[in-house]
Amino acid sequence: MSEEKKAPRKKLAAAADINQFMRDYYLELDAAAAAGSPKIAWCTSVGPAEILRAMGFLVYFPETHSAMLGATRMATDLIPEANAIGYSPDICSYLTADIGAFLRGVTPLQKAFGIQSIPRPDVLVYNTNQCRDVQDWFVWYGQKFNAPVLGVHTYRGVDEVTDRHIVSIAKQLEALIPPLEKIAGRRFEMEDLRRAVDLSRQCSELWKQILDTAAARPSPITFFDGTTLMGPAVVGRGTPKAVEVYRKLLAELEERIRRGEGALEEERYRIYWDGMPVWGRLSAHAQLFASLRANVLASTYCNSWIFSALDPNDPIPSMARAYTELFIVRSDEAKEDYIRRMLSFFQVDGIIYHDAKTCPNNSNCRYGMPQRLEKETGIPSLILNGDLNDLRLISDEQTKTNVEAFIEQLEERRR
Ligand code: SF4
Numbered sequence: 407m408s409e410e411k412k413a414p415r416k417k418l419a420a421a422a423d424i425n426q427f428m429r430d431y432y433l434e435l436d437a438a439a440a441a442g443s444p445k446i447a448w449c450t451s452v453g454p455a456e457i458l459r460a461m462g463f464l465v466y467f468p469e470t471h472s473a474m475l476g477a478t479r480m481a482t483d484l485i486p487e488a489n490a491i492g493y494s495p496d497i498c499s500y501l502t503a504d505i506g507a508f509l510r511g512v513t514p515l516q517k518a519f520g521i522q523s524i525p526r527p528d529v530l531v532y533n534t535n536q537c538r539d540v541q542d543w544f545v546w547y548g549q550k551f552n553a554p555v556l557g558v559h560t561y562r563g564v565d566e567v568t569d570r571h572i573v574s575i576a577k578q579l580e581a582l583i584p585p586l587e588k589i590a591g592r593r594f595e596m597e598d599l600r601r602a603v604d605l606s607r608q609c610s611e612l613w614k615q616i617l618d619t620a621a622a623r624p625s626p627i628t629f630f631d632g633t634t635l636m637g638p639a640v641v642g643r644g645t646p647k648a649v650e651v652y653r654k655l656l657a658e659l660e661e662r663i664r665r666g667e668g669a670l671e672e673e674r675y676r677i678y679w680d681g682m683p684v685w686g687r688l689s690a691h692a693q694l695f696a697s698l699r700a701n702v703l704a705s706t707y708c709n710s711w712i713f714s715a716l717d718p719n720d721p722i723p724s725m726a727r728a729y730t731e732l733f734i735v736r737s738d739e740a741k742e743d744y745i746r747r748m749l750s751f752f753q754v755d756g757i758i759y760h761d762a763k764t765c766p767n768n769s770n771c772r773y774g775m776p777q778r779l780e781k782e783t784g785i786p787s788l789i790l791n792g793d794l795n796d797l798r799l800i801s802d803e804q805t806k807t808n809v810e811a812f813i814e815q816l817e818e819r820r821r
Contacts, residue, residue: 420655427651428637432519438464439525445590448530450540451640452729454579456606459644460598461590466525467641472500474514475507476685476795484510485796498539499764499795527553529589535560535735537767556582565737567730575726602644604718612652613639614712619659621752624668625703626659630692632708633683639711674699675816676753680706681760682768682794698813704752706733738775749785756816757787763799788812
């Protein structure tokens, strides 16, 4: 896209606070790794972070690190390192980029925060609610660091979440506690878990309110903003700092709504995004849509860190429910029902499905969902072929042509 065609993008002041939050988060982990205290637990992005925080661990999330590898466009070059030791180019490019970076001895934390390496884990804890790849990923690092690996094996393709699901997952969460007590060198206290769940719930509620501001016309936020503002919801849930930083962000968005100010100079079309972002093209995609007066304003992805079921009065069963009710865990019927509600809530004109080659778990367009939803709602959709991290799987020209044609189609419909 040429310079003169660039649409101006508005910055949120609270974004600077969120950058500082992420800097402090990684520096704290780095200092703990150097000092050997507090202990460090690695956790999957929708894993049981509250239990780990309640037991005094600092919590590190490899997926966020790999998203940074994608956003800094380091990932593509690193993936072959993991392929060379047997991890297929077709599996999760978060996994392959992250393991590749470790094998090469590089990290984006170096340039961003002056941190030389990822923090050594004392324990790694995964939940397969999102996919099996996280288990393989954590087991590999467990062997590398000679650290214990614990896991929750969950249901997938869940239609209705029932008590049977909750009891089974709650039992697995409880079973994590004795080995974690040994590693942490302290007893588990239910009061500490209540506090962590309470903070996590507050963070989740604020994050929901932030994302829901996109229902306003014009929307004060874009999906692309959301992907960079979501750090505290992922890595900071269960901490007071995440709550603090999101209060400020929400106030700024509400102020934009009061002033009638949108995230774009002009919002003619409202678009919903399903699936993973293309981390190495966030800025290019934001620019492309803005130049077409189209606001990609809401997504299944950013909403994945809303855990409305969390309840400090019933911490473990409510965690089991919150981490099973997630979009990615559910059947196509449940997902379609959810998307239908979101299309209406956000008053959407069109849907983009990102078919991410290396993440079938978060690509929902492969079994007829776009066609079914389009037939039911009349809202047109477009499938973009690409990937979250592997830029070799992306054609920028094709994306641009397809998006332009799609927006033209929306314009035709309006006429
Ligand atoms: S959900 Fe997809 S992107 Fe996330 S870890 Fe699993 S395979 Fe990778």
